Amino acid sequence: MKKTNKMLVIGALFVLLVGAIWFYISNERSESKVDEAAVFTKQELSEVQVDVLVSYLYMTATPSINAVDRTVTNKSMQLTSTEDTKKAVAVLNYYLFDDLSEYDKNAFEKAKEYGFDKEKRLTLEWIMNHNKKTFDILYGLQDNGSIFSDKDAILKTYTRITEKDNDS
Secondary structure, three states, rough: OOHHHHHHHHHHHHHHHHHHHHHHHHHHHHHHOOOOOOEEOOEOOOOOHHHHHHHHOEEEOOOOOOOOOOOEEEEEOOOEEEEEHHHHHHHHHHHHHHOOHHHHHHHHHHHOOOOOOOOOOOOOOHHHOOOHHHHHHHHOOOHHHHHHHHHHHHHHHHHHEEEEEEEE
């Protein structure tokens, strides 16, 4: 081989070697970096889970999810129930056990998996003690439970089902 060809081959091998080393090092760095999402509350809820429980079951978060750095773990955050949380739980039970639609079967199955049925319904206490499981049930509803984002509709449903119970 000519001297120029040898230099080109050596140069190409050198570039390949440097590229392989760079690729190896960058993979090692990314694997060693733990890129975990921040968690909130003692139950280690994700930001999405906190948002859903606050928005769909009308809980309050202290401090507010909007007031904290969402990239930093904050296990001191607490979720508390409100009067509207109790109403939302009643409506959730209604959808799961009294007016089950084909679209909500995944939520019903999840509730059943957790030991609930028409006779043994979800309670506010259970929901407050099992936030992740509650999130799983809500997400089994049609459109991931988005009906609960319409608080007026949920409160109207609550009034309708409680009036029906009182008429019986």
